[in-house]
Amino acid sequence: MTDDPTREVMGIKLSPGATNCYLLEADRGYLLIDTGYEWEYRSFLAQLADAGVAVDEIEYLLLTHHHDDHVGFANELLEGVTVIAHEAAEDLLQAGENDRSGGGLLNRRVYYLAKVRSWLTPEWDLTFPPVTLRDDDMLVDGDDDQLLRELGIDGTILETPGHTPDSISVLLDDGTLFCGDAAMSRPLWAGIKYHTIFITDVDQYYESWQKILGSGAKRVYPAHGDPFDVERLREHMGAYSDDSLIERDPITSRYADFG
Numbered sequence: 001m002t003d004d005p006t007r008e009v010m011g012i013k014l015s016p017g018a019t020n021c022y023l024l025e026a027d028r029g030y031l032l033i034d035t036g037y038e039w040e041y042r043s044f045l046a047q048l049a050d051a052g053v054a055v056d057e058i059e060y061l062l063l064t065h066h067h068d069d070h071v072g073f074a075n076e077l078l079e080g081v082t083v084i085a086h087e088a089a090e091d092l093l094q095a096g097e098n099d100r101s102g103g104g105l106l107n108r109r110v111y112y113l114a115k116v117r118s119w120l121t122p123e124w125d126l127t128f129p130p131v132t133l134r135d136d137d138m139l140v141d142g143d144d145d146q147l148l149r150e151l152g153i154d155g156t157i158l159e160t161p162g163h164t165p166d167s168i169s170v171l172l173d174d175g176t177l178f179c180g181d182a183a184m185s186r187p188l189w190a191g192i193k194y195h196t197i198f199i200t201d202v203d204q205y206y207e208s209w210q211k212i213l214g215s216g217a218k219r220v221y222p223a224h225g226d227p228f229d230v231e232r233l234r235e236h237m238g239a240y241s242d243d244s245l246i247e248r249d250p251i252t253s254r255y256a257d258f259g
């Protein structure tokens with residue numbers, strides 16, 4: 001490994017903005033896990049250049065789920081890549097908007113944080129340029145122990161729904177887990193306890209945490225925040241419930257519209 005701080009044991013980490021994207025070496029080129037927001041593409045390209053990777057070396061784009069901060073500039077890369085995603089992502093990607101059909105924000109602090117952020121970032125409206133998948137793209141509809149290996153990556157794709165119905169994670173054989181938004185470590189000061197800030201289905205969410213704990217995962221590399229030990233999930237399992245989620249603005253009773 002080099003001294004380049006973007007190069008860590010498991011691959012290359014790029015943080016063009018709010019989202020960590022990870023590059024894994026495949027037999028042919030690289031697999032990129034997630035993109036950032038639509039407006040972060042230039043910053044992504046700059047970081048990619050700093051890491052010594054050419055954009056046309058990216059052969060695969062694995063989307064952990066359809067949210068705006070994960071697929072924002074996917075279309076910029078689409079021509080040269082094969083997309084890997086969950087089957088449930090196809091329609092959601094086509095819709096170009098974060099699914100808000102259920103669930104809520106994690107707690108009041110997260111709610112007000114999101115509110116402030118929406119004032120400061122008017123372009124943040126939970127939409128993204130719709131992504132239309134093609135026949136050659138690869139969709140999984142369950143855990144998949146073959147797909148990545150066929151690309152030369154020693155790992156498994158795990159279904160980890162709960163944050164969204166289409167959430168998937170990548171588990172490498174060495175215990176490295178790229179979990180998308182199935183867990184996160186930013187902002188811990190908002191009391192998130194390694195939870196994602198928005199949960200669609202709490203029961204499913206903790207089932208995914210149980211699955212992760214039983215999967216052999218050791219170190220979690222989230223899309224938001226620094227890596228952490230998988231044991232943090234065991235410690236905070238069940239800290240939130242359906243009743244504690246914020247679905248409505250505590251003052252105006254408007255639907256809490258953030259993802």
Ligand SMILES: [Zn+2]
Pocket residue numbers: 065067163181259
């Ligand atoms: Zn998300």
